Amino acid sequence: MASPDQDLAPALDKDGVRLTVDDTLATVTxxxxxxxxxxxxxLWRALAEAGRSLPGTVRVVVLRGEGKSFSAGLDRQMFTPDGIPGEPTFxxxxxRDxxxxxxxxxxxQEAFTWWRRNDLVSVAAVQGHAIGAGFQLALACxxxxVADDVQFAMRETSLGIVPDLTGTHPLVELVGYARALEICVTGRxxxxxxxxxxxxANLAVPVGELDAAVRDLAGALLAAPRDAVVETKALLRGAGARGYEEQCAAERAAQARRLRDLAGVGE
Known part of the structure; x- marks a missing residue:
């Protein structure tokens, strides 16, 4: 895949992560x-640093992977007795206690949590393999x-461990408990x-059209007023934890803030 951010000076470029910022749009590659x-x-520390490095102008963050795969999961060296030099082995x-x-x-987990901040909308552009930690990183957005060659798989359970990089909650939210259990336990x-x-996935396109489709989506997301997007995202994210009447009250409060802001009326 050609990099859509190749002409921008990176705000961060280390340990397998590059962050570029173009005013309201950031790209993490x-x-x-x-x-x-x-x-x-x-790489996880670099991803967490990318989240902390975003300027306040950014409204949409695109996450992508160079090459034929989004992310094939954990570095295999982590599964060896010696692990990765300088890092703790399993x-x-x-x-540890x-x-x-x-x-x-x-x-x-810090690398996976900031993508859902209410002041951002994050979009994962996923091609090829998105396995284990790669699947969970896509779920963090x-x-x-997705490209038509995408292959999601949650392989942790098959290895005797569990998905622990924040992926279980969004997976159940998206596909329901029964399908999430089947996907995780079979590893298919x-x-x-x-x-x-x-x-x-929200949309599937031919692999050669993935970048263009993501750019179009980012443009549509940026077209709406920022404060309305922030309030709407907060309402939707909190809906599952609220009862019906609580959600109605949250809608009223959010709308009151928007109306007063648009009218220039202080609370």
Whole structure:
């Protein structure tokens, strides 16, 4: 895939992650195509740093991967006895006490949590393999546009572990408990057609049209007034945790803020 941000000076470019910003639009690119954008703790730290580095002008963030795969999951070196030099091995993590182990995993999760901030709309452009951590990174975004060659798979359970990079909640939200359980426990591939039909993806396009489709979607997202988008996203994200009457009250409060703002009337 050609990079749509190749003419922009990167705001961050390290450990397999490049961030570029073009006023209201930011692009985060995974830049390890030779390893199918395999993920490591260093890459997760860079992703978290990218989120912290976004200027206040940014409204839409596009996440993409260079090469033929979005992300094929964890770097295989993490599964070896020696692990990745300078990083804890799985055995090292297992030997930590409960608080330390919890803090370690929470640190890894920081790369996956900021994509749902209410002041941003995030879009994953997904082609080829999106496996394990790659699947969860796509799930971290608000929206997913996929190429017709996409292959989602959650392989953690098959390896004796669980998906712990924030992917279980959005997966159940999108496809329901029964299908989420079946996808995770079997580790099977989910292709483009099924991804759209079950709600995992918003749109599927030929692989050569992926960047253009994402640009069109980003443009449509940016066309709406920012404050209205922020309020709407907050309403929708909170709807599942509220009862019907609570949601009605939240809508009233949000609309009151919008009307007063548009009329220039202070509260």
């Amino acid at each position: 995974l830049t390890r195509p030779a390893k199918r954008n395999a993920q490591s703790p260093a 055995t090292d993590l297992a030997r 409960d608080a330390e182990l919890d803090a370690s995993i929470a640190g890894f 608000d929206l997913r546009v 591939f989910v292709g483009a057609e099924e991804a759209v039909s079950c709600g995992l």
